[in-house]
Amino acid sequence: MDKDKDKNKNEKKSDKKVWLIIAIIAIILITAGIITFLLLNKNDEKDENTLAYTDLIKEISYGNIEKVEMTVGSTTVKVKIKNEEEEKTAIVPDTESFVTLIQEKVADGNEIELIQNPRSFLAQFASVIVSLLPTIIMVALFVMIFKMQGLGEKGKVYDETERKTQIKFDDVAGLDEEKQEMIEIVDFLKRPEKFAKMGARVPKGVLLYGKPGTGKTLIAKAIAGEANVPFISMSGSEFIEMFAGLGASRVRKLFEKARKLAPCIVFIDEIDAIGSRRTTNSGAESENNQTLNQLLVEMDGFGSEETIIVLAATNRPEMLDKALLRPGRFDRQITIPTPDLKGRLEILKIHSKEKKLSDEINLESIAEDTAGFTGAELANILNEAAIIATINKHDEIENSDIEEAVKKVTVGLEKRTRKYSDKDKRLTAYHEAGHAVVSRYLPTQTDVKEISIIPRGVAGGYTMYKSDDDKYYISKTEMKEKLIALLGGRAAEKLVLDDISTGASNDIEVATGIARDMVTKYGMSDVLGPIDFQGKEPYEIQMFGEDIGDKIGAEVKVLIDEAYKSAIDLLIAHRDKLDLIAETLIKQEKINEVQFNEMFGK
Numbered sequence: 001m002d003k004d005k006d007k008n009k010n011e012k013k014s015d016k017k018v019w020l021i022i023a024i025i026a027i028i029l030i031t032a033g034i035i036t037f038l039l040l041n042k043n044d045e046k047d048e049n050t051l052a053y054t055d056l057i058k059e060i061s062y063g064n065i066e067k068v069e070m071t072v073g074s075t076t077v078k079v080k081i082k083n084e085e086e087e088k089t090a091i092v093p094d095t096e097s098f099v100t101l102i103q104e105k106v107a108d109g110n111e112i113e114l115i116q117n118p119r120s121f122l123a124q125f126a127s128v129i130v131s132l133l134p135t136i137i138m139v140a141l142f143v144m145i146f147k148m149q150g151l152g153e154k155g156k157v158y159d160e161t162e163r164k165t166q167i168k169f170d171d172v173a174g175l176d177e178e179k180q181e182m183i184e185i186v187d188f189l190k191r192p193e194k195f196a197k198m199g200a201r202v203p204k205g206v207l208l209y210g211k212p213g214t215g216k217t218l219i220a221k222a223i224a225g226e227a228n229v230p231f232i233s234m235s236g237s238e239f240i241e242m243f244a245g246l247g248a249s250r251v252r253k254l255f256e257k258a259r260k261l262a263p264c265i266v267f268i269d270e271i272d273a274i275g276s277r278r279t280t281n282s283g284a285e286s287e288n289n290q291t292l293n294q295l296l297v298e299m300d301g302f303g304s305e306e307t308i309i310v311l312a313a314t315n316r317p318e319m320l321d322k323a324l325l326r327p328g329r330f331d332r333q334i335t336i337p338t339p340d341l342k343g344r345l346e347i348l349k350i351h352s353k354e355k356k357l358s359d360e361i362n363l364e365s366i367a368e369d370t371a372g373f374t375g376a377e378l379a380n381i382l383n384e385a386a387i388i389a390t391i392n393k394h395d396e397i398e399n400s401d402i403e404e405a406v407k408k409v410t411v412g413l414e415k416r417t418r419k420y421s422d423k424d425k426r427l428t429a430y431h432e433a434g435h436a437v438v439s440r441y442l443p444t445q446t447d448v449k450e451i452s453i454i455p456r457g458v459a460g461g462y463t464m465y466k467s468d469d470d471k472y473y474i475s476k477t478e479m480k481e482k483l484i485a486l487l488g489g490r491a492a493e494k495l496v497l498d499d500i501s502t503g504a505s506n507d508i509e510v511a512t513g514i515a516r517d518m519v520t521k522y523g524m525s526d527v528l529g530p531i532d533f534q535g536k537e538p539y540e541i542q543m544f545g546e547d548i549g550d551k552i553g554a555e556v557k558v559l560i561d562e563a564y565k566s567a568i569d570l571l572i573a574h575r576d577k578l579d580l581i582a583e584t585l586i587k588q589e590k591i592n593e594v595q596f597n598e599m600f601g602k
């Protein structure tokens with residue numbers, strides 16, 4: 001999500017240029033059109049004074065025409081017919097042959113006065129423009145294409161993202177410890193001599209690890225803002241969207257620019273796009289290798305006399321080429337976590353500053369309910385709430401607006417108009433009831449907050465749970481129970497309808513991911529033991545045995561199979577509750593926390 005946002009910013013800027021060019025072309029076109037129309041056809045009055053071309057020819061052949069007046073290039077002519085007071089206007093399809101016709105008549109002895117007015121300057125100008133239009137459009141298009149690909153002026157692309165930012169550390173909520181590390185970098189950018197005198201080797205590169213939306217870009221900008229130095233940014237994916245060979249030259253230009261602007265910050269977003277492990281393959285990957293090599297060359301190239309700090313962000317640290325992490329390159333790594341309770345509260349405070357919140361709103365309780373949410377999601381919730389409040393014609397943002405916004409951000413927009421067949425409705429009801437009933441009997445799973453079978457976003461229905469406390473560690477039992485809860489939907493479909501649907505695909509995807517992590521990352525498989533298999537090259541994994549891949553697969557399957565069986569067993573044991581909840585959902589589409597607990601006699 002956040003990736004798109006960053007990209008949009010850059011795109012918007014080059015978009016502006018493109019639109020400017022389009023607008024200029026449009027203005028030229030329209031003006032030329034209007035001028036041509038007005039000047040060449042100014043005699044074209046649509047009244048009784050117009051004469052059809054066939055009538056004009058008739059009058060000419062009868063010898064009734066006294067005078068013909070026309071402007072060169074115009075197809076509108078004025079004619080004076082004998083014995084008629086007023087002059088008439090006619091449109092001739094082809095002026096040249098018309099003039100020839102008149103001249104022949106004159107030669108035959110007809111007394112026709114032929115007046116050919118020269119074109120006015122404006123009309124000439126207009127016609128020149130009109131004749132040049134195709135060329136102008138072609139040239140403009142070429143310019144646009146070249147600009148968009150950054151081939152135009154040297155380094156043009158980077159100018160768009162280079163500027164001093166106004167963002168300060170105060171705009172970054174939470175992340176207190178991380179900020180502490182950043183202050184050091186700001187200090188270095190401000191007073192490099194101080195460090196040099198001490199003989200300190202200053203950091204060149206800092207890698208920010210963290211999920212999308214945790215504030216990596218924000219923090220990078222804040223560093224530049226605090227140090228009051230230019231911020232030059234570029235996204236890794238932009239480097240590889242280029243024609244072959246261009247990625248490397250872009251990197252070179254980026255650093256050329258940075259040297260000129262030093263001291264400055266170079267920010268490379270999504271560095272995994274160029275910095276993933278180098279391979280020996282050809283095609284796109286070797287293109288990628290060239291780009292990465294160039295980046296390494298540049299980072300090794302600038303010395304202590306240039307105060308450039310390269311910040312890079314990624315959410316896939318395991319993908320990165322180890323060469324990037326060597327001393328003198330990105331030798332500092334900072335993990336940006338998803339915010340804890342205090343962090344969430346601070347983020348909510350920052351982003352509610354400009355919003356009209358009702359007094360009933362308690363930011364603390366929103367913070368409590370949003371464990372696991374990123375800063376971007378929290379900012380988004382407040383923004384959505386403001387939109388929803390506006391649509392609902394509330395004077396201020398109310399609790400109900402916030403609740404709706406949370407659902408919109410997490411599950412998507414409610415789609416009441418989407419029509420369900422009765423069969424689909426029953427299936428969705430049982431699927432969601434399956435999740436809810438199963439998790440009810442799993443001690444580690446949080447309580448159900450709401451179940452709904454009103455479609456929202458891409459989901460047919462959803463079961464919302466109360467937010468978890470902030471946890472640093474998750475136990476194996478908890479992960480296993482999470483798998484059971486996830487597979488509860490599919491289990492209910494199988495049990496009740498004796499058929500299964502595609503509706504469980506997301507649950508299955510998430511469950512498989514968790515099971516894989518349990519085996520390959522958290523060492524939770526007794527068969528494989530506490531070994532990290534993730535992000536390893538095949539040869540590194542084979543170190544543990546030729547068939548290690550098979551063993552990993554088998555262990556993942558055991559976890560999933562066990563969880564699925566547990567889900568089925570739980571549902572068989574509590575079939576009455578499953579039916580009750582599903583039937584209630586079919587009737588009223590939603591069940592809230594209170595109702596749900598009542599059904600279990602609480």
Ligand code: ADP
Nearest residue numbers: 002172173212213214215216217218375376379
């Ligand atoms: P990332 O680069 O890690 O994907 P961004 O820095 O682009 O995340 O964050 C997106 C938006 O989310 C920011 O512009 C800001 O509005 C909000 N945000 C994220 N983290 C924070 C934070 N710690 N404090 C305040 N706002 C935040």
Ligand code: MG
Nearest residue numbers: 002006216217
């Ligand atoms: Mg970002």
Ligand code: ZN
Nearest residue numbers: 435489504507
């Ligand atoms: Zn489900």
